[in-house]
Amino acid sequence: MENYGEYFKALRESKGMTLREVERKTEVSNAYLSQLESGKIRQPSPLTLHKLSETYGVSYETLMEKVGYPVPEKLSKKLEEDKSPIAYRVGSITNDEEIELLNYLKFMRSRKK
Template sequence: MANYGEYFKALREAKGLTLREVERATQVSNAYLSQLESGKIKQPSPINLHKLAQLYEVRYEVLMERVGYPIPQSEDHSDLKKENPLLTKFGRITDEEEKELLGYLKFIRNRKK
């Protein structure tokens, strides 16, 4: 995916985190995170993606696929539906829809502060 940087930024903002806070929580440098979000890193480290997946509470496979790593496809998606019940209710969503949903989540969380 050519424009994965916006997705990473939306995930971070939906959690209400700054780059420095992500750096402290994951031990991934602020500079690396900034370059990741701007799309300057062409092949992100799987180790760093794993750390970010844990912090952002997103499946590691999702992040790997977003940045272009091949992911084996399984016929059984029941484990994915258990982790994300929204898939059961709404089905697959587009990248643009997901980005919009993350932006709305950020808006809701900021409103509560």
């Protein structure tokens, strides 16, 4: 994924979390998270991705694949099989569409507050 920073920001915002809240839950610095979301971090560490996957409720393998780490073919096939229920309803979506859906989810959740 070329600009995965937008994806990380959309994930965080769809959960209604601030950078500070993510920092507290993951023990990854606010500055690092900000740089990750702005695209200044070219290759985040697998440990950071693991912490974020747990916080955002996204599989570790998905985040590894998004940032360009090689994922074994067996895991890649499993990722396709384990798509979220939304993918079964709307079909295959692009990375840009996924970000837009996360942004819309953030909007919908903010209206409920």
